[in-house]
Amino acid sequence: xxxxxxxxxxxxxxxxxxxxxxxxxxxxxxxxxxxxxxxxxxxxxxxxxxxxxxxxxxxxxxxxxxxxxxxxxxxxxxxxxxxxxxxxxxxxxxxxxxxxxxxxxxxxxxxxxxxxxxxxxxxxxxxxxxxxxxxxxxxxxxxxxxxxxxxxxxxxxxxxxxxxxxxxxxxxxxxxxxxxxxxxxxxxxxxxxxxxxxxxxxxxxxxxxxxxxxxxxxxxxxxxxxxxxxxxxxxxxxxxxxxxxxxxxxxxxxxxxxxxxxxxxxxxxxxxxxxxxxxxxxxxxxxxxxxxxxxxxxxxxxxxxxxxxxxxxxxxxxxxxxxxxxxxxxxxxxxxxxxxxxxxxxxxxxxxxxxxxxxxxxxxxxxxxxxxxxxxxxxxxxxxxxxxxxxxxxxxxxxxxxxxxxxxxxxxxxxxxxxxxxxxxxxxxxxxxxxxxxxxxxxxxxxxxxxxxxxxxxxxxxxxxxxxxxxxxxxxxxxxxxxxxxxxxxxxxxxxxxxxxxxxxxxxxxxxxxxxxxxxxxxxxxxxxxxxxxxxxxxxxxxxxxxxxxxxxxxx
DNA sequence: TGACTGCGCGCC
DNA sequence: AGGGCGCGCAGTCA
Numbered sequence: 289x290x291x292x293x294x295x296x297x298x299x300x301x302x303x304x305x306x307x308x309x310x311x312x313x314x315x316x317x318x319x320x321x322x323x324x325x326x327x328x329x330x331x332x333x334x335x336x337x338x339x340x341x342x343x344x345x346x347x348x349x350x351x352x353x354x355x356x357x358x359x360x361x362x363x364x365x366x367x368x369x370x371x372x373x374x375x376x377x378x379x380x381x382x383x384x385x386x387x388x389x390x391x392x393x394x395x396x397x398x399x400x401x402x403x404x405x406x407x408x409x410x411x412x413x414x415x416x417x418x419x420x421x422x423x424x425x426x427x428x429x430x431x432x433x434x435x436x437x438x439x440x441x442x443x444x445x446x447x448x449x450x451x452x453x454x455x456x457x458x459x460x461x462x463x464x465x466x467x468x469x470x471x472x473x474x475x476x477x478x479x480x481x482x483x484x485x486x487x488x489x490x491x492x493x494x495x496x497x498x499x500x501x502x503x504x505x506x507x508x509x510x511x512x513x514x515x516x517x518x519x520x521x522x523x524x525x526x527x528x529x530x531x532x533x534x535x536x537x538x539x540x541x542x543x544x545x546x547x548x549x550x551x552x553x554x555x556x557x558x559x560x561x562x563x564x565x566x567x568x569x570x571x572x573x574x575x576x577x578x579x580x581x582x583x584x585x586x587x588x589x590x591x592x593x594x595x596x597x598x599x600x601x602x603x604x605x606x607x608x609x610x611x612x613x614x615x616x617x618x619x620x621x622x623x624x625x626x627x628x629x630x631x632x633x634x635x636x637x638x639x640x641x642x643x644x645x646x647x648x649x650x651x652x653x654x655x656x657x658x659x660x661x662x663x664x665x666x667x668x669x670x671x672x673x674x675x676x677x678x679x680x681x682x683x684x685x686x687x688x689x690x691x692x693x694x695x696x697x698x699x700x701x702x703x704x705x706x707x708x709x710x711x712x713x714x715x716x717x718x719x720x721x722x723x724x725x726x727x728x729x730x731x732x733x734x735x736x737x738x739x740x741x742x743x744x745x746x747x748x749x750x751x752x753x754x755x756x757x758x759x760x761x762x763x764x765x766x767x768x769x770x771x772x773x774x775x776x777x778x779x780x781x782x783x784x785x786x787x788x789x790x791x792x793x794x795x796x797x798x799x800x801x802x803x804x805x806x807x808x809x810x811x812x813x814x815x816x817x818x819x820x821x822x823x824x825x826x827x828x829x830x831x832x833x834x835x836x837x838x839x840x841x842x843x844x
Numbered sequence: 845t846g847a848c849t850g851c852g853c854g855c856c
Numbered sequence: 857a858g859g860g861c862g863c864g865c866a867g868t869c870a
Contacts, residue, residue: 513866514851532852555853558864583860587856594863597855622856663857670858677857756859760856792856792860 291363292338294330294348295423306333309341313428327355339363341427344395345454345580353462364451365426366391367581371450372433377443377713381433391426439713445821446712449768450581456771456787457578457588464573465606465788466798471839472565472605479601480553483562493557496550503543511550559594560602568593574606578790585757586714586764587792596791606789606796606840613804615785616843617811617834618794619767621645624665626763629819629828630711633690637828645831654687655680668695669759671752695755702754703747710761711822719750762822766830767793769821773814781806796840804836 290308297303297320304323308316321329330340330352340362342348352359369391372383430447437443477483481491489497501507509520514531521528524543528535536547568574574593582589590596598606608614619625624645628636639648649661660676664684667677668691685692698708702716705724709715718724723746729735730743771790778785778797785799785807799807815830835843 510866515867530851551853555864559854559862585860587860589861591862594854597853597862599854618856667858670860672858675857752858753860760860794856 290336290338291341291427292333293341293423293427295342307424309424309427311431313424313431315424327352327357330359331357334359337361341365341423343423343426345451345458346395349455349458350462353458358459359455361448362451362455363427363430363447364454365423365430366395367450367454368430368447369426370581371446371714372430372443374715374717375437375443375713376707376709376715377439378433378437381429381436383429383433386429437713442712445769446714446765449712449765449772450586452772452775453580453588453768456775456790457580460787460790461575461577463786463788463798464575465796466609466612467569467572467574468605468607469565469569469572471607472569472602473562475602475604476556476561480557480561490557493550493553496546496553499546500543500550503541503546511547512554556599556601559597560599564593583764584717585761586710586768587760588764588790595789600841603840608798608838611801613799613801614837614840614843615797615799615804615807615811615834616794616837616840617796617808617832619770619815620831620833621665622766622793622830623669623759623763625828625830626766627669627691627694627759628688629823629826630758630762631690631694632826633688633694634827636688636691637826640829640831643831649687652687654683668692669756671695671699671748671755673748695759698758699751699755701751702757703751705747705750706754708754708758710758710765712762712765714761714765716754716757716761719746723750763793766818766822769818770814771795773817773821774811777810777814778807781810808834808836 291311293305293307293309293315295305295307297305300320300322302323303320304326305318305320306329307318310316319329334357337360340348340359342362342365344366345362345364349359349362369383372378372381373392375384378384434440434443434447473483480493484490488494497511500511501509504520504524506520506524510516517531518528521531521543524541526539526541526543528539533548533551536544536551568576574595576590576593576595578595579589579591582591588596606614620643621640624636625640627633628640635652639645639652639654642648644658646658646661646665649655649665650658655661655664660680663677664680666672667681668684672678672681681692701708702719705719705727707715707718726739726746727743730739767790771787774795774797775787778787781799781803783800783803785797785803787795788798789796795811797807797811811834812832815832819826819828819830833844837843
């Protein structure tokens, strides 16, 4: 298989260069063309099934798609750099040891991502070096790092999956989700009332606001302002400390019902109302921008349109074109299954041998109810320390010692400030400098009790993050492999069925009705393939719920 | 006016 | 109860 590097032509402002490269990263023959000729050139070269190497899929692929050209595979240097730079499986490589450079920043034109959630500072601030980047040299550094990795095969799989993910993200944005503005508008009008002409509240929302004001005997309260609303609630004699839904629901007062309804509908209006529809739906397609690798754990993020949080109530607007169907599939209890496979916990794998893993835990006699099984499992993966979930932990530990040990070890490593890694070698970031300072301060001879207490809290907090990282991150790898396998299988199905949506553990394919069953089979086969790719001959089943429907809300 | 933060809530 | 997100709004400060 050949590697073809695609890059700007340093000799020509509007030119691009395609260069053959060996699998050791040595450059060969070059072809220079103007960028308008690129789609034809790529289409011609694609018959040899090369792997395209470029700095950024989101930069090169959309124009190719717009010109009707698809590529089979690529190596996205920017995404792969981020993985290789941090991976503990090649932490002695030249790439890992190099000072931050142009490959470490955000994509040109994008804002610096917010610092790594949980506490302050990013580890390093890369220089805003916009100088020319040497694409072939970077490929060489990455290939060298991979061959020197302690798990080169897994890392290679991760980089391939991440890169195919970037292709899929661009293709899904290009194709879009079929979206019925009629259905959406009908739903909004039914629950909110007619769309107001000049902004302002729709009738139903206005009526609820009036009810809230009357119940509070406060005609001027601004319900949309949490502080204002909080003051009004308290002056009505209600003992609340916030305006959270959970807290309001516990009250016994006439304001409760209209206020909760108001909050629900106001949320719908602002997040997925008419202005959202106007901004994000064009020509009957919703085209969210996906951001592969946008989350530290390897999950995708989206920017704009909130595609990762389409509320159930508006999913009816996602409708297949006439003569087409939607094949919707989600992985059932993905994270527990991933944990069972990673830890080779045969007892937990046995519980997952049936379609509902939680029910399997009940039938094994570990807990009484499905709800308890779910709480216990999520508590193990998220690190519950109190509440009903924590109470169930001892039973879970006895029943599934290997699985629980794996997440406990990840948590302990995080508490010590160490790095943890996923199955394929994506590694966690180090905690921020403020974290390290505090922890160090708390260990000194004359540490203040306040610092000691705070440091313990911070350690546990980071431990919960690393505990979850290994499971969430490996689940994200499974999902990438699932999608990559599915994309390849779909190429062999007639009528060009195509992926149109992906959400952590769920995929949607828009398919001609005649091949919908064939697509559903491909979805299932791909899940089996993903399990094999990640875990080899594991005895864990990755169960799916698959539906063939006309609109998204009909999916189970 | 615009950048930024905290809150609340939608999704997995 | 615990992990990961994005977004819109209100409020604040420059």
